[in-house]
Amino acid sequence: MDLASLNDPQRHAVTHRSGPLLILAGAGSGKTRVLTMRIANLIHHGVEAERILALTFTNKAAREMRTRLKALLGRAPDGLWVGTFHAIATRMLRPHADRLGYRAGFTIFDEDDSRSIMKRALADLDLDPKKHQVAGLLAAISRAKAESRSPEDITGKKASDRALRMIYERYQALSRESNGMDFDDLLLNLVQLLKNDAEVLAEWRGRFDHVLVDEYQDTNRVQYELLRLLCDGHRNLAVVGDDDQSIYAFRGADVRNILDFGRDYTDATVVKLEQNYRSTQAILDVAHHVISRNQERTDKRLWTARGEGRRPVLLLSPDDEAEAAFVGDEILALEQSEGWIHSDFAILYRTNAQSRAFEKALMARRISYNLVGGLRFWDRREIKDVVAYLRFLANPSDAVSFDRIANVPKRRISERTAQAAIAAAADGGVSILEACAAPAQVQVRADAQEALASFAAQVGSLVADVGKRRPHELIQLVLRRCNLSEHYDDGSPAGRNRLDNLVELRELAQSYERYSPAQGLERFLTDIALTAGADDVDGKREQVTLITLHMAKGLEYPVVFLTGLEDKMLPHERAFEEAGGLDEERRLCYVGITRAQRRLYLTSASVRTIFAKTVALASSQFLHDIPPALLDMVELEGHRSHGIASRLRRGSVEATA
């Protein structure tokens, strides 16, 4: 291993032997390299691979770590535990599901599933399921779980707190009844198991000698507790992160975890990685002026040996359409004059809705693009249907999946009948499949009972195949037995497309089996459930990337357009209401800027179409923090200055009234 290729702080982080270690890794400072070399170094010094645990937030990061380790070690790092928090937690939980009141083969619910459970919980409690309520309640429960709080920990006396507690309880009861856990449950249940079960705690605490965590600034309370539970024996915890890139507070991430690491572990070694290997100095200077306005941050400043580079461009345009047109034209111009290609460019924005204008502009110019984070493959209706079949086969108590497939294809099973079957199963203490097979107990008309029985006959016959067949064969069986191909193919191009997707699903299962041959249906379903949108972002050939700021974290592009720099867009309107909201938006802006390698464009519009209505916007307050001398300004005709342009022309950044 080539330790000489590292700079001093990097080498320090890699060779640190034992005890708590905090690596403050600025954007583009080579943290993945440090992390993987650190693991390789441990192995070199005799630590067994299977006694090392590395935790990430995305499968992509885990995969990359594995690949790089393989290159470093000259062989696959067999036995090493690398994975996302959720995947590792699932792996630790599965063998002990019974101790938590779940059965092996429990389903992992996605957000859609959670919504449908919430609706059922509200119906049970005779509450009005107004849509915003559902989303709000789910967010509140998710937040509670991220903070490691059970229903009984919601102790507020306000009516809203009492309601939340009741709904949270009901939601959990229904999930358990379906033998399923949502994303938050995976972590919370594991932590509670470790806290309450000395035997299991001893098992896992003795399992690893070294634990490493990537993106530590994104950890929440439960993840923090999990790390303490696992590491309090040996204290060999190495975390890598950047407080300046903490942008997931909305899902419970707590920057305090990284800011207070030194307080939690008073003997911690702290290493700062400040040399940047990605961007030009001109870009880093802009980034610095934006982020340094935040009060609560560790003190660091990125520098590069790459040279000054071109001054970033600030575009002031009249509206979102002109903004997008400028970006499209600029891409063509740069390709023409400087030889860049499509895949060198990324267009970054705060909200997914902003992608539309860019899609139009790029399409008009025949520039092909890759829209990241649109409708995922796994979110397509036909895919979710077939996956629901598989889930129901693996877990015939799964009410969410049953509800989804009961009448797909049409079996004359109404929503009311389906709910009655679910209720009968719960009352009788049997699985839903069993309830359908013996429908006399289900409180519906005779013809509906018959429909349930024939559903049970059709689906039940497949259950026997679960242990014997591989996932792709099961998919094929489901498609054939239930005539799903006919059901989806209505002769339209859209129908054709759905069939293609189903074929793709089967092929995907096949290649999965080739990749991990020993794994059965259960593991296949787990991996599907824990696959995130960010996992399949890759530089698609010859396409411009359209991506949100959140999804762009960790990525880099030669030319970056950071768009929608207006107050209420970035920073987002909602951020003004929450404590710390503006700091978080500023970090988001910082993340965007630091994605750029060679060229950076900051763009804003004075008028934007939101919800089909035209709204006037002031330029982003973040722009006011950048000294004008650092930027080249382009002001399009029709731009109505709300302050920034004239200030820039005067060369003053003081006035922010």
Added chain:
DNA sequence: TTTCTGGGCCTACAT
């Protein structure tokens, strides 16, 4: 039971 349509309402970011 299934399909169609109009109106309400939102939408931040996402493992």
Added chain:
DNA sequence: GGCCCAGAAA
């Protein structure tokens, strides 16, 4: 500007 839902119609 699109999604979801309620209510009507077949």
